[in-house]
Amino acid sequence: MIGSANDMSLVQAALAGDTKAWDRLLACYERPIYNFALRTVGHHDDALDLVQETFLSVYRNLHRFSGKSSFKTWLYTIASRRTVDLFRRRKPTESLDDSDQPMDVHLSTDAARREESPVTALLRHETNRHLLRLLRQLSDEERMVVELKCFGEMTFDEMETALQISANTLKSRFYGALRKMKAMPEVAHVVS
């Protein structure tokens, strides 16, 4: 169960060295963080690296988590900072165009696990790939704001704290991204 009170008790137990509590925190949040990373960086391998870096950072800073915000918000704050670091590290020539192949590898991994039928996995994969293509047309900064606002459900004030960028700038980026999306023909494809 993902909940603030429950998270707080799990955090305290993990700080005391309880590996089961830490494993439960990982089990709750590793998939949302992986999907967050996949949408923002658009690449399967980079997304997995981000998951590892995020949770490493979370564990190292776990004693600083005061519970003022929810654990989820705190986690997304760390994940977004690690993503911004990755954007800075990434060479300007590197693009997200090669995201098709890693997603294909991932699809076969899913099928092997038999969590769902191959057709369902294929349809999910195709839908997600269209959304990734759509997000790829936004700049890194715009994609990050759209991700945190739309999928992370964060307020602009929370995003201001997380990214250390003024709320007005974030709003400007977000509404700029919305105007871009209005003009994109791919949106109709994703929605259909």
Next chain:
Amino acid sequence: MSCHEVRDRIWEEGPDAPSVAAHLLRCEDCREVAAGAKSLRAASAAWRDEPIPAWNRAAVGPPRPAHSRRWATWLPLAACLALTILTAFRMEIARDASGWSVQFGATKNESQLDQAQVTSLIEDAIASSERQMVYRVQESLERLRQDSEAHTKSLIIDLARYTREERAEDMARLVTTWSDRRERDMALVENQIQNLIDLNQSNRSTLYQLANMMRSMPPSSAGEE
């Protein structure tokens, strides 16, 4: 209400909220933002979370405690040591009618025989272990091959079914379209044939009238004309 306030409300309350409707009618920029918000909400709802692949969870988090059954790690070593001692001291444990007896050492011939037997036993054990290992590997490979085959077959069947259903729908649509078109064409041809028949009828009646007129005219006036 300013554009900034309206845009905040567009996202929070939805692009169709009554509080922003009046502003959207007269502001092109905010209309674009509203359309984008609608698209983004719909597109994000279409996203289905990808399952996370295996990753190195042990690399993060508190240190894992050592395995509680630590003695199990040392058990093979202890057994080896015991066997070595038993062999080195040529110890023999026996039981007869008078009770248990422990004997150290052996005659030279017996000792040589024992060593040959031990060597043979060790070789047998190694060969047996190798055979078992090969058998297990082959069994695993076979299981993997069967799993893979079954999975591929299932994927092909699912895809074929999916494609078949889609093609059947397309064919049904095509047949309906062709039937409609054929009926329309037939009606058109019938209509045109009827028109030709009517025209033919009309021509014939005109010719009859003309012939009657010619017949009723006096021969002189006909010659003058």
